[in-house]
Amino acid sequence: MSHITNAIEGKQLSVNGLTHSYGGQNAIDDISFEINAGEIVALLGPSGCGKSTVLRAIAGLIQPKSGGIHLGGQDLAHVSARSRGIGMVFQNYALFPHLTVAENIAYPLACQQVPREQRRARVEEMLSLVQLKGYGNRLPRELSGGQQQRVAVARAIAGRPSLLLLDEPFGALDRALRFDLQVELLHLQKTLGITTLIVTHDQEEAQSLASRLVLMNKGHVEQIDTPMAVYDRPKTLFVNTFIGQANVLRGTISQLGAEATVIALADGATLNLPRRLSFTIGSQVTITFRPEEVRLSSEPGENRLGARLTVSVPLGPTLVHDLVLADGTNLRASEVRGPSTFIPDTGTQLFAEIDTARCHVFPVEPEVSQQS
Amino acid sequence: MKASGFPYVIPMLLLSVAFFATPLATLIGFSFIGPEGLTLNKYGRFLGDAFNYRVLMNTAKLGVQTIVTTTLLGVPIALFYWHSGKTVRQIIIFMTLIPMLTSNVVRTFAWIVILGRQGPISQTFVSLGLADSPFTLMSTELGLVLAMCQIDLPLIILPLIAILSRTPVQFAEAAQVSGAGPWRILVTVLLPMMLPGLLAGWILVFASTSASFVTQAVIGGARNVYVPQLIYREVGTLFDWPMASAIAVVLLLSTGVLLVAMTMISRHRRLVGHA
Numbered sequence: 337m338s339h340i341t342n343a344i345e346g347k348q349l350s351v352n353g354l355t356h357s358y359g360g361q362n363a364i365d366d367i368s369f370e371i372n373a374g375e376i377v378a379l380l381g382p383s384g385c386g387k388s389t390v391l392r393a394i395a396g397l398i399q400p401k402s403g404g405i406h407l408g409g410q411d412l413a414h415v416s417a418r419s420r421g422i423g424m425v426f427q428n429y430a431l432f433p434h435l436t437v438a439e440n441i442a443y444p445l446a447c448q449q450v451p452r453e454q455r456r457a458r459v460e461e462m463l464s465l466v467q468l469k470g471y472g473n474r475l476p477r478e479l480s481g482g483q484q485q486r487v488a489v490a491r492a493i494a495g496r497p498s499l500l501l502l503d504e505p506f507g508a509l510d511r512a513l514r515f516d517l518q519v520e521l522l523h524l525q526k527t528l529g530i531t532t533l534i535v536t537h538d539q540e541e542a543q544s545l546a547s548r549l550v551l552m553n554k555g556h557v558e559q560i561d562t563p564m565a566v567y568d569r570p571k572t573l574f575v576n577t578f579i580g581q582a583n584v585l586r587g588t589i590s591q592l593g594a595e596a597t598v599i600a601l602a603d604g605a606t607l608n609l610p611r612r613l614s615f616t617i618g619s620q621v622t623i624t625f626r627p628e629e630v631r632l633s634s635e636p637g638e639n640r641l642g643a644r645l646t647v648s649v650p651l652g653p654t655l656v657h658d659l660v661l662a663d664g665t666n667l668r669a670s671e672v673r674g675p676s677t678f679i680p681d682t683g684t685q686l687f688a689e690i691d692t693a694r695c696h697v698f699p700v701e702p703e704v705s706q707q708s
Numbered sequence: 709m710k711a712s713g714f715p716y717v718i719p720m721l722l723l724s725v726a727f728f729a730t731p732l733a734t735l736i737g738f739s740f741i742g743p744e745g746l747t748l749n750k751y752g753r754f755l756g757d758a759f760n761y762r763v764l765m766n767t768a769k770l771g772v773q774t775i776v777t778t779t780l781l782g783v784p785i786a787l788f789y790w791h792s793g794k795t796v797r798q799i800i801i802f803m804t805l806i807p808m809l810t811s812n813v814v815r816t817f818a819w820i821v822i823l824g825r826q827g828p829i830s831q832t833f834v835s836l837g838l839a840d841s842p843f844t845l846m847s848t849e850l851g852l853v854l855a856m857c858q859i860d861l862p863l864i865i866l867p868l869i870a871i872l873s874r875t876p877v878q879f880a881e882a883a884q885v886s887g888a889g890p891w892r893i894l895v896t897v898l899l900p901m902m903l904p905g906l907l908a909g910w911i912l913v914f915a916s917t918s919a920s921f922v923t924q925a926v927i928g929g930a931r932n933v934y935v936p937q938l939i940y941r942e943v944g945t946l947f948d949w950p951m952a953s954a955i956a957v958v959l960l961l962s963t964g965v966l967l968v969a970m971t972m973i974s975r976h977r978r979l980v981g982h983a
Contacts, residue, residue, distance in 0.1 A: 395881075395885055396885075397881050397884070397885070417881075417884045417885055418884050418885070418886075418887045418888060418889060419887070420885075422885060423885070424882070424885045426878045426881070426882055427878070428876065428878065430876065430878035430879050430881070430882035431882075432879065432882075432883075432896075432897055432900075432901075433901070433978075434900040434901065434903075434978040434979060435978075443883070443886050443888075443896075444886035444887055446896075447883075447886050447887030447888045447892065448887055475977065475978065491882075491886070495886065495887065
């Protein structure tokens with residue numbers, strides 16, 4: 337396969353201050369990020385956050401209002417979609433229904449005026465690359481969803497693009513199949529060394545595929561980091577609650593020490609954080625922590641909040657507890673389940689101990705002023 | 709056992725038998741009646757006559773010409789519909805349906821005004837210096853094709869719109885990203901995907917054109933004779949009803965042959981999936 341590796345040259349993509357609007361409303365606002373040559377990056381965010389708009393702008397399917405897109409140093413502003421040399425996998429694959437699998441894969445080659453003999457050889461190479469040897473004469477509708485997805489990938493890379501774009505490539509597949517195809521795609525991407533951008537709303541998919549995530553919300557970039565950093569050190573409350581699960585409490589900064597901060601919660605309880613936060617006393621804050629950072633105990637103590645157990649659910653190797661605080665706030669705790677793990681009864685009054693070394697504190701968003 | 713839906717079909721079945729199947733059978737039966745019992749004489753006489761044969765061919769030619777013009781106009785309109793927003797789509801549908809909601813006689817008489825010596829076409833050509841003196845398109849094949857095209861355009865646009873509204877724009881975008889230019893996208897992606905709609909439209913246009921007696925008679929005039937006028941002559945002037953029946957059956961069969969051919973094409977495995 338060495339000749340394939342040599343044939344594709346992944347290029348660096350940089351997006352600078354990309355802004356686009358539909359009917360006066362900004363769909364994306366000042367989006368900037370870079371993808372190194374051969375890197376695989378995921379554009380992650382809830383539906384409607386503008387991630388597809390970014391992808392379409394990179395592909396050249398829409399003309400952004402402002403901002404620059406450079407691929408391998410070349411400005412794409414005046415390059416049409418057909419001349420960008422980008423491969424794209426569409427959300428529902430968009431395989432041409434009247435063309436066979438081989439003809440679909442050969443389509444970009446025909447557009448590039450590749451000679452017939454060479455075209456046939458390349459189609460065979462692509463078919464074996466996506467493990468669909470012998471399926472060349474089938475029509476797309478005669479294939480399963482997973483096979484269609486692989487044909488779409490083969491068509492996207494057949495023209496040897498320097499950038500591969502994937503728009504929710506696993507969205508239409510069932511869960512079990514998704515993981516296998518993700519591994520396959522990852523392997524293919526590593527083999528080819530093609531620069532890849534995946535758009536998805538599925539955080540697990542993004543985390544398992546990408547070396548870096550670009551998190552988007554409401555048309556803005558919230559954070560660009562590795563999957564681990566995004567989980568462990570979220571920069572914004574949105575990132576914290578969007579990636580993984582998070583408990584959210586409201587409080588006020590009541591004491592600031594050299595190496596400690598005390599936060600008073602609404603119901604009078606306090607949390608002691610073993611570090612100094614850059615807030616002023618009296619600031620309204622939001623405290624977040626993961627379910628695995630909560631430990632249940634039957635005794636009161638420091639950083640322990642009184643809570644009533646609503647339900648305990650074993651989810652495979654973990655045990656998830658849903659709790660309600662005295663003021664009605666919901667709390668979730670999880671622990672690794674062992675053979676001797678004690679499952680408390682529903683309705684039991686317990687104390688939830690919060691690992692304050694690992695919790696995050698964000699300023700309360702001034703929602704009213706943001707609206708105007 | 710699954711409940712049979714047959715009882716619910718009975719009223720429609722009775723209606724069809726009484727008002728469609730019976731008259732059709734009578735018509736076909738009529739065409740075989742001769743002075744001494746059953747005969748194929750009428751068919752032989754009709755098809756053996758050079759003039760009749762030419763009229764039959766002219767009728768087919770008129771159908772094909774109308775198919776070509778409606779296709780050349782209908783495909784761009786349907787594609788425009790595909791790329792348009794909600795409001796424009798509604799306007800296109802409305803404009804398409806108007807001719808269908810107008811009486812055939814009214815439409816035909818409107819065309820007399822348009823195609824006439826004092827009509828807009830003639831006047832425009834004269835004022836642009838493209839023609840020396842006013843001319844009429846009445847009683848010409850071109851005028852007839854123009855009128856038929858306007859009347860039959862909805863028959864081709866509606867099936868195309870039905871197909872395109874189920875076709876995501878992603879197909880064109882996928883071709884575009886693959887490196888295809890506008891013409892390549894049209895020829896290799898859009899037209900093949902529209903083909904089932906085109907086939908349906910072509911059958912409708914051919915059937916409608918070859919049988920539109922009023923328009924053929926009024927705009928085609930006495931010089932351009934088509935099969936429906938032959939039937940009319942047998943029925944109203946020569947009172948040879950068996951002959952009229954035989955001609956009608958021939959016309960029906962020629963449309964039927966086209967229908968079968970188009971259906972066979974549309975059964976092709978490449979077209980079945982998205983038709």
